[in-house]
Amino acid sequence: MLFSAHNVGGGYGAIHIVKDVSFDLDTGETLAVLGRNGMGKTTLLRTLVGLADRFAGEVRVDERPQPPRNPRAFARLGITYVPDDRGVFARLTVAENIRLARLSAYAKSELDVYQLFPALEELADQPAGTLSGGQQQQLAIARALATGPRLLIVDELSQGLQPSIVQDLTQALLTATHESGLALILVDQNPELAMRICQRVIVMQRGEVVAAGTTTELGAGANFLDLLVV
């Protein structure tokens, strides 16, 4: 198994937000994490990659337990994270952002990120902080893919972006997961989009998983939409 969470609890200091979350993910598998605002999705992702405190449970990569609060350990194992604020290096140029990812790569990426996002090549010399929101998200995904990851974790892929950009990003993720066996965990406010990209879903409420299954199973359930109403 590539990545697994066992009864993970997480949060920040004394504030416990995520409780008892478990799931497994193998190479090439994709998982959508859905739920209303404030239900702990972002905290879950940050706990999984060592950016928030893990106060319970275990996270395993290749069946080996990983230390909490150590994002570098996950990076070294080919786990890459794109936060909801995109996390581009604002003062570095687009090309430098990509070059840095290649320097820090887990494996040489089979994907040509400039081919996936041709607009980035034209913006190569521009500081990332001056890009539009959509361009920054393209750069964030491109940079993540340039690290040659085995698992990509994306928080809010489509938030605040115009439909054409969302379409490009969706296509890039589908290409990456289908062609290079990339595993994916995706949080998005748009359940339809997340379920189009991912094979499996977990739904969170108040920091806990209240529903889990394949996209087809859960999507067909009568009360599925009720769980996601904002």
Next chain:
Amino acid sequence: MSGSVQILLDFIWVSAGLALVAFSLGLILGELKIVNIAQGDLMMVGAYSMYALRGLPFLVALLVTFVIGLLLGFVLERGVLRWVYDKGFMATLLATWGVGIVLEQGVATIFTVSQKGIDQPLKGFVTVGGVAYPEYRIVVVLGIVVLLAILLFLVYRSSLGLRLRASIDNVEMASMLGISPQRVFAMVFSLATALAVLAGALIAPTIAINPTLGLSFLAPAFFAVLISKQGSLAGPVAGAVAVEFIFTLLQAYLNITVAESILFGLLALFIVLKPQGISWSWKPAREKAS
């Protein structure tokens, strides 16, 4: 004519020293967001190190002093500053102030407060525009120019510099790319400290060495950084030249006390009017228009 050449050469000499200190200060202030009040005292340590090592060949003493600077920076970063990074501007200011006092008093205790001096390793003169100028100063200016060019190249063109700038930009994401920001910060502070120590070591043969010698460099160096656009490392170097240029002009017509008062008054006014500083970077007209 020879008077003007002398003024110009002195301007270049002082600008070079100030540029090295300002670069070091800019590295710490602009990149690590630490107001290093101890910068002048670090220069003083460099000068005293050269005094203590005066029995060694000059270049060997300079190298040992640089290494002492690196070690001192590492100890200060790991022992003091890493505990106050997240405590805000005032905490770092007070911490470095405290470090400065300890260094000053420590040196005064070991070497006493009486002035010391060391010989210039090069005693010859080079004639420039009819003026015989000390060979040592010319060599030091050239050395500083080469050193600053190497440092700017390292920061802006090397993989190491890229990792450094990324860590400064976004610590969390740098970690997610496998970079250790803590290691990078320790390295930057060590390097910046070593540069300040080196600046003190280089000027040591040309001044009277005493525990407060760095103070006269501190204010101009801070102004050189503050009038530059934040985040630029070439900025403090250009800022140092600009500050020294104004000071040289004022000194040509006024006594030093009045010149200093007017200089700092003008710089303070400039910072009030243009708090974001000057962007010294040159861009082709085509880029500006686009």
